[in-house]
Amino acid sequence: MAIVGNTYLTLKDKLAQTENGKAASAIVDLLAQSNSLIEDAVVRECNEGSTHKTTVRNGLPEVEFRKFYQGVNSSKGEYTQITDTTGMLEVYSQVDKSLADLEGDTQQFRMNEAQAFLESMNNTVQQNIFYGSKATNPAGFDGLAPRYNKISDDKNSIGYRVLNAGGTGKNNTSIWFITWGDLHTHLLYPKGSSAGLVHTDKGAQTATDSNGNMYEVYRDHFKWDIGMTVRDFRSTCRIANIDVDSLDSENAPDLLKLMVQAYHRINRFAKTGNTVIYCNDTIQTHLHFQAMNKTNVKLSVDDFAGKPVVTFLGIPVKCADQIRNDEKVVV
Numbered sequence: 001m002a003i004v005g006n007t008y009l010t011l012k013d014k015l016a017q018t019e020n021g022k023a024a025s026a027i028v029d030l031l032a033q034s035n036s037l038i039e040d041a042v043v044r045e046c047n048e049g050s051t052h053k054t055t056v057r058n059g060l061p062e063v064e065f066r067k068f069y070q071g072v073n074s075s076k077g078e079y080t081q082i083t084d085t086t087g088m089l090e091v092y093s094q095v096d097k098s099l100a101d102l103e104g105d106t107q108q109f110r111m112n113e114a115q116a117f118l119e120s121m122n123n124t125v126q127q128n129i130f131y132g133s134k135a136t137n138p139a140g141f142d143g144l145a146p147r148y149n150k151i152s153d154d155k156n157s158i159g160y161r162v163l164n165a166g167g168t169g170k171n172n173t174s175i176w177f178i179t180w181g182d183l184h185t186h187l188l189y190p191k192g193s194s195a196g197l198v199h200t201d202k203g204a205q206t207a208t209d210s211n212g213n214m215y216e217v218y219r220d221h222f223k224w225d226i227g228m229t230v231r232d233f234r235s236t237c238r239i240a241n242i243d244v245d246s247l248d249s250e251n252a253p254d255l256l257k258l259m260v261q262a263y264h265r266i267n268r269f270a271k272t273g274n275t276v277i278y279c280n281d282t283i284q285t286h287l288h289f290q291a292m293n294k295t296n297v298k299l300s301v302d303d304f305a306g307k308p309v310v311t312f313l314g315i316p317v318k319c320a321d322q323i324r325n326d327e328k329v330v331v
Helices: 013-014 021-032 036-040 097-101 108-133 255-269 280-290
Strands: 043-045 052-059 078-096 160-164 172-180 185-190 197-208 212-231 237-243 274-279 299-304 307-312 315-319
Touching: 013 021, 013 036, 013 274, 021 036, 021 108, 021 160, 021 197, 036 108, 036 274, 036 315, 052 212, 078 097, 078 108, 078 185, 078 197, 097 212, 097 280, 160 280, 172 185, 172 255, 172 280, 237 255, 274 280, 280 299, 280 307, 280 315
Parallel strands: 043 185, 160 237, 274 315
Antiparallel strands: 052 078, 078 212, 172 237, 172 274, 185 212, 197 212, 299 307, 307 315
């Protein structure tokens, strides 16, 4: 499921190829510290400006055996054309010029002061990857939850990749098996842009305080154009309706059983991508405790890049802070 040495390009990979690659990659490093998806997510350029058209296969062509001197019927697969859009996320950061000039490294001071703004952008992007909906915010993009929002027994439907953990109240969360790749789930950036993430040094500017008095500042502009597409819904799975209040009770859902089900629902479709499991810190802590049980052969704590990471059948389990504990019941 997880491809070793794959050639899929992440956001950092794409930014490193741009004219301002070094500075942009430094920003991505800051973003990745609080958003594990940025390390994993594959990005692709939109094929139509700020929108991306793709075809999703929802049926296979029919085939048949042929006798000598006898033809076969022509056939074609069933496709649905999907159009995904990108949203524009922008913020300005500014610091008092006199204060910044007191520092030995003015640029580094400005970047340090901008971290809060970058973290806010980061949280907004991660939240939209999971919950973004153009129906409620037309300026944004559609995330995963609005797509994986129904449960079905039809193996050919997206609802078959939504598993029910049994929660019926208001304190529910989800575990996501996301497969990143050009043929799977990937992020989007507008055609011709610098991978969607742009930092502009606006230099010294005149600002006014709350009383209308003027003073000099250094101003930075951060712009992140981003969207998402799910090319093959069969390689991503959601375990929904996990009641967080019942995790330590006798009525706790059997998360490992559900995770085994999720694994096998996507496994044969995910082999050409990179699968990562995402959950919030509540679930990650719960799984970590289970991984410490030496008789548990599905979960383990492994070393990735010098850090202990919980893995499930070899797939890393990462924390995504924006996965909520108050999700509505999925039916």
